[in-house]
Amino acid sequence: MSNIEQFKNRNVSEEYFLVDIEDYPTDGWGKFKRVVKRTFQGELFVGLWVVLREMIKFDIHTVQYPKEKMPIGPRYRAVHEMKRLWESGTERCIGCGLCEKICISDCIRMETKIDENSRKEVSEYSINLGRCIFCGYCAEVCPELAITHGGRYENASEQRAHFVMYEDMLTPIDMLKAGQQQEFEGFGAITPHEDERVKKTPLAY
Amino acid sequence: MSNITINIDGREIQTEEGEFILNAARANDIFIPAICYLTRCSPTLACRICLVEADGKQVYACNAKAKDGMNITTSTETIETERRAIMEVYDVNHPLECGVCDQSGECELQNYTLEMGVDSQSYSIKDVERKDKDWGHIHYNPGLCIVCERCVTVCKDMIGDNALKTVARGADAIENEYKESMPKDAYAMWNKLNKSIIGLTSGEEMLDCTSCGECAAVCPVGALVDTHFIYKSNAWELHQVPATCGHCSAGCQITYDVKHTSIENSDGKIYRVMNEWNYVSLCGAGRYGFDYDNKVQAKDEVAFAKAVEAFKKADTLAFTSTITNEEAYILQSLKEKFGYKLVNAEAKAFQTFLKNYSEVSGTSLYGSDLTQTHAADFIISLGTALKSDNPNARYAFNNAISMNKGAGLYFHPLKDPIIDGIGKNVMSIAHAPLTEEAVLYLLLDLFADKSKLPTSVVEYIGSFHSLKTVTVEETIKEKVVEIVKVKKVNEETGEEEEVEEEKTSMVPKKISKEVQVDENALLEIVDAPQNFSESLEKFLAKKESFSLIVGPDLYTHPNAKNLARLVALLEKYSAFKLVMIPSLTNTLGVSLICDLDDARGTYTVGYNTKGDFTLSALGEGDLDMPALNQQEGTLTSIDKRVNPTNAAVGYKGYELNDIANALGLSAKLTIDYTVKLPACKGFKAELFDNLPNRYENDGTEVRGYVLDILSTETSATESVEAITDAKLDGTIIYLANPVRQFSEFTNVSANLKEEIGIYMSESYLKTSDFNAGDTVKVKTQNGELSTKIISDNKIEGEIATLPTFDSNLNSQALFSGYRFSTATIQGV
Numbered sequence A: 001m002s003n004i005e006q007f008k009n010r011n012v013s014e015e016y017f018l019v020d021i022e023d024y025p026t027d028g029w030g031k032f033k034r035v036v037k038r039t040f041q042g043e044l045f046v047g048l049w050v051v052l053r054e055m056i057k058f059d060i061h062t063v064q065y066p067k068e069k070m071p072i073g074p075r076y077r078a079v080h081e082m083k084r085l086w087e088s089g090t091e092r093c094i095g096c097g098l099c100e101k102i103c104i105s106d107c108i109r110m111e112t113k114i115d116e117n118s119r120k121e122v123s124e125y126s127i128n129l130g131r132c133i134f135c136g137y138c139a140e141v142c143p144e145l146a147i148t149h150g151g152r153y154e155n156a157s158e159q160r161a162h163f164v165m166y167e168d169m170l171t172p173i174d175m176l177k178a179g180q181q182q183e184f185e186g187f188g189a190i191t192p193h194e195d196e197r198v199k200k201t202p203l204a205y
Numbered sequence B: 001m002s003n004i005t006i007n008i009d010g011r012e013i014q015t016e017e018g019e020f021i022l023n024a025a026r027a028n029d030i031f032i033p034a035i036c037y038l039t040r041c042s043p044t045l046a047c048r049i050c051l052v053e054a055d056g057k058q059v060y061a062c063n064a065k066a067k068d069g070m071n072i073t074t075s076t077e078t079i080e081t082e083r084r085a086i087m088e089v090y091d092v093n094h095p096l097e098c099g100v101c102d103q104s105g106e107c108e109l110q111n112y113t114l115e116m117g118v119d120s121q122s123y124s125i126k127d128v129e130r131k132d133k134d135w136g137h138i139h140y141n142p143g144l145c146i147v148c149e150r151c152v153t154v155c156k157d158m159i160g161d162n163a164l165k166t167v168a169r170g171a172d173a174i175e176n177e178y179k180e181s182m183p184k185d186a187y188a189m190w191n192k193l194n195k196s197i198i199g200l201t202s203g204e205e206m207l208d209c210t211s212c213g214e215c216a217a218v219c220p221v222g223a224l225v226d227t228h229f230i231y232k233s234n235a236w237e238l239h240q241v242p243a244t245c246g247h248c249s250a251g252c253q254i255t256y257d258v259k260h261t262s263i264e265n266s267d268g269k270i271y272r273v274m275n276e277w278n279y280v281s282l283c284g285a286g287r288y289g290f291d292y293d294n295k296v297q298a299k300d301e302v303a304f305a306k307a308v309e310a311f312k313k314a315d316t317l318a319f320t321s322t323i324t325n326e327e328a329y330i331l332q333s334l335k336e337k338f339g340y341k342l343v344n345a346e347a348k349a350f351q352t353f354l355k356n357y358s359e360v361s362g363t364s365l366y367g368s369d370l371t372q373t374h375a376a377d378f379i380i381s382l383g384t385a386l387k388s389d390n391p392n393a394r395y396a397f398n399n400a401i402s403m404n405k406g407a408g409l410y411f412h413p414l415k416d417p418i419i420d421g422i423g424k425n426v427m428s429i430a431h432a433p434l435t436e437e438a439v440l441y442l443l444l445d446l447f448a449d450k451s452k453l454p455t456s457v458v459e460y461i462g463s464f465h466s467l468k469t470v471t472v473e474e475t476i477k478e479k480v481v482e483i484v485k486v487k488k489v490n491e492e493t494g495e496e497e498e499v500e501e502e503k504t505s506m507v508p509k510k511i512s513k514e515v516q517v518d519e520n521a522l523l524e525i526v527d528a529p530q531n532f533s534e535s536l537e538k539f540l541a542k543k544e545s546f547s548l549i550v551g552p553d554l555y556t557h558p559n560a561k562n563l564a565r566l567v568a569l570l571e572k573y574s575a576f577k578l579v580m581i582p583s584l585t586n587t588l589g590v591s592l593i594c595d596l597d598d599a600r601g602t603y604t605v606g607y608n609t610k611g612d613f614t615l616s617a618l619g620e621g622d623l624d625m626p627a628l629n630q631q632e633g634t635l636t637s638i639d640k641r642v643n644p645t646n647a648a649v650g651y652k653g654y655e656l657n658d659i660a661n662a663l664g665l666s667a668k669l670t671i672d673y674t675v676k677l678p679a680c681k682g683f684k685a686e687l688f689d690n691l692p693n694r695y696e697n698d699g700t701e702v703r704g705y706v707l708d709i710l711s712t713e714t715s716a717t718e719s720v721e722a723i724t725d726a727k728l729d730g731t732i733i734y735l736a737n738p739v740r741q742f743s744e745f746t747n748v749s750a751n752l753k754e755e756i757g758i759y760m761s762e763s764y765l766k767t768s769d770f771n772a773g774d775t776v777k778v779k780t781q782n783g784e785l786s787t788k789i790i791s792d793n794k795i796e797g798e799i800a801t802l803p804t805f806d807s808n809l810n811s812q813a814l815f816s817g818y819r820f821s822t823a824t825i826q827g828v
């Protein structure tokens, strides 16, 4: 973190210099002369030559999408995921509805009911990806770290409204068992040193 | 009560002598935190958070009365410390369940915890296991309960079931050190809280009450929740539609809480009904019977064309009183245009009763309302099965007796354990059916100003009195002089010797005495209990405000006319303020707006009742109509108020207005007629959109408008007829619904499922050969039906009741108008 110092120097005048820029032509004749000059100077062919030269070299740097994909940053906000608890494998979402409430494009809808164990159960959950603006508020508000963003950014569809359902977002149980569930590091993730900031409640056990 | 001025936080406010400081503050938009207090109920001092300083002394705002010139500070440093400590105590061991709790977002514990800025906890105690309780329509989670006792209070002081109480929690004692270290009030409040939890008065496992749900409504936290609503929706997702309940004539203000049906279906659906419980209390029908909307997906053009044809062919429109004033106006307009007969027997009976009443009283309507009944301290109910005919009249009866140190007389042939359970200050008089006139004569005798009553009436009443010589046993003290021998020490000789002494003593002695007493034969006719006169004397001590409730039994009584005149005399010449219970939701509105006929003609269009062509909001007729929760319009309540109601959920079919338009009337919307309701009947020319529907902070009801009471022409004399000695004897049946049922509309509600059959009290079943579940044939001179016996512990005595909420039973056919009938009941 020591080289952060270089950014702290905001004294621009030390490093910057002015480039030499020709004055802009002001009259019509001057402008005409500039056009003619630029057209016949052959600059166009310089560019074309560069392309041709690199093509012949076969030294290609672009990503071969969709065959090839760039790794996505851990904080990237793409299609949502629903996480499970590591120990028990149960779904983290408790159905509190905060994500539904906070969503500024109003694209989350959910239905809840009481289950056989008298707990609140999410019976249906959908996000309209056509409306979602991937702002991350839902992930941030979620008290259970249940809803997060994921790295799946491909969600083109023929219709403007298209939905992702709870089951599609939920970590498959075998993936969880294989230890492949990834914690999200972006919006809503626990900040470092959280433990130190928590005030403990006295309990009389 | 006089006006006084008090000063709260530097603001001068006007209030009434004896008003609680809290209520005075609230009426003037001054905030004082308060959790356990319920307006209209007694203060319990459970929470103590309403501490204020009055003239330098700390008092509880909810039970300290305002005095002229009082200086009140709502917040001082010590008070703030107390309040914060109180909120910390409430948070001790409160589970962190807000994420799933049904109260979240409207939870007073959340609100006050934030309000008092509780960000850390100083107290702790070992928790005790507190198991969830399934109490039927209510679910109790003691883990969330803060023992504010609001549920207990409302059930006792308002509803009158007294079904809940505090029971022992079984917790360890609070550690001693807290007694010293904690703020005093917070400690006292904790001490009480730590000892109790809520349980059932009956000691049973399941709640058995009149199931109003008011306890769950007033619960500040998620401890008491309506079972049907558990985990269904968060409060903040629900959109509130202000409305008026459509099930009975109380016309309670409610809001329908609405949101989309499901993820796929965006049509509105009612999730629950809420009320301003500080000012209005609902019954179970209003609270749970909200799902009676008629789900119609499209306009059925064929059926509509047939309906218009049917109207063209018909000579009679028959309907029930579960319609709005505007619809009643449309029907009346159609009558005026096409000469239809308008038939609605129940509204016709009430209309006639009102007319006969007016001929003596000189007023178009009875003078009082339920608000005044709440404030009375002596109440008489006559001719109504109070708790099922109009639950709010029953609440008023109970509330007035509980809160105003009041007393009441309940005249009804059908004994009611709920009414008897109100307390010793209620006397039930189970007179025989058909003796209602005698009851009214008795009331005139007891309460009317005889110097103003017509002399013929006074003379007639006098004829029931006679002087009777009775032998009374009296105990007197008699002086008895005895000669007794006592041993005494002779002072001179020092020896003990026997001497005779005279001793007087007072001994009680019973003697018989002949005295002349006044005997009132009316008491015997109405089967008044032995101690009637003595009890009444006690009841009447220090009473100032009298209220009389009369109900539907009178309207269809064979001598209804005479009863109406007697009721009018009583209102006119006694201190009683009168309120009449209209039999159904909008019976009053219909009877004012429509010019009703007696009998049907040859071809009838029925609206919510069977006709040759039937329009039905229940979805079972030839053309669908919207139910009352899908309509805009106004309903006229028992309080003579024209209350607006709104459409809670959508309706895509045709409505009455469409038919009327097809027949040549012209109004874009049904509510265009609101402004046209007849002024000659007391309605006002108000636009629907201008009608308010709310309560002010001081409890003032700002809903719609109150009908004008007009003066009417009186008949030449105030004469009334003598009583007949008709009385129903033998096996008697009564036409009445169980609580929470009023009509087909409550019957279709999934939350209110009630078994249909003939209801008999437990004691009746025990003493007779009948058993619950048996099928019996019930026969009267008008007809017969077969049905199942249902045991009902909400009635007493030997009168069986037949309900009307399911038209398949067709129970009305057994009666000739009057709600009682003799019958034979036989097992089959």
Ligand code: SF4
Binding pocket: A092, A093, A094, A095, A096, A097, A098, A099, A100, A138, A141, A142, A143, A144, A145, A146, A147
């Ligand atoms: S905020 Fe989290 S826990 Fe709450 S409903 Fe949304 S996903 Fe579930």
Ligand code: SF4
Binding pocket: B094, B095, B096, B097, B098, B099, B101, B102, B103, B104, B105, B107, B108, B109, B110, B144, B220, B221, B222, B223
């Ligand atoms: S009662 Fe209130 S504080 Fe308790 S869990 Fe429910 S919402 Fe939270």
Ligand code: SF4
Binding pocket: B144, B145, B146, B147, B148, B149, B150, B151, B152, B198, B215, B218, B219, B220, B221, B223, B224
């Ligand atoms: S159940 Fe609710 S209303 Fe009743 S005492 Fe507990 S918190 Fe108060």
Ligand code: SF4
Binding pocket: B138, B151, B154, B155, B159, B161, B162, B163, B164, B207, B209, B210, B211, B212, B213, B214, B215, B216
């Ligand atoms: S539902 Fe009504 S009657 Fe029953 S316990 Fe609650 S308040 Fe009392």
Ligand code: SF4
Binding pocket: B245, B246, B247, B248, B249, B250, B251, B252, B281, B282, B283, B284, B285, B286, B287, B390, B391, B392
């Ligand atoms: S049925 Fe009557 S008492 Fe019950 S909530 Fe409706 S209007 Fe009120």
Ligand code: FES
Binding pocket: B033, B034, B035, B036, B037, B043, B044, B045, B046, B047, B048, B049, B050, B051, B060, B061, B062, B063
């Ligand atoms: S509101 Fe006054 S003690 Fe609770």
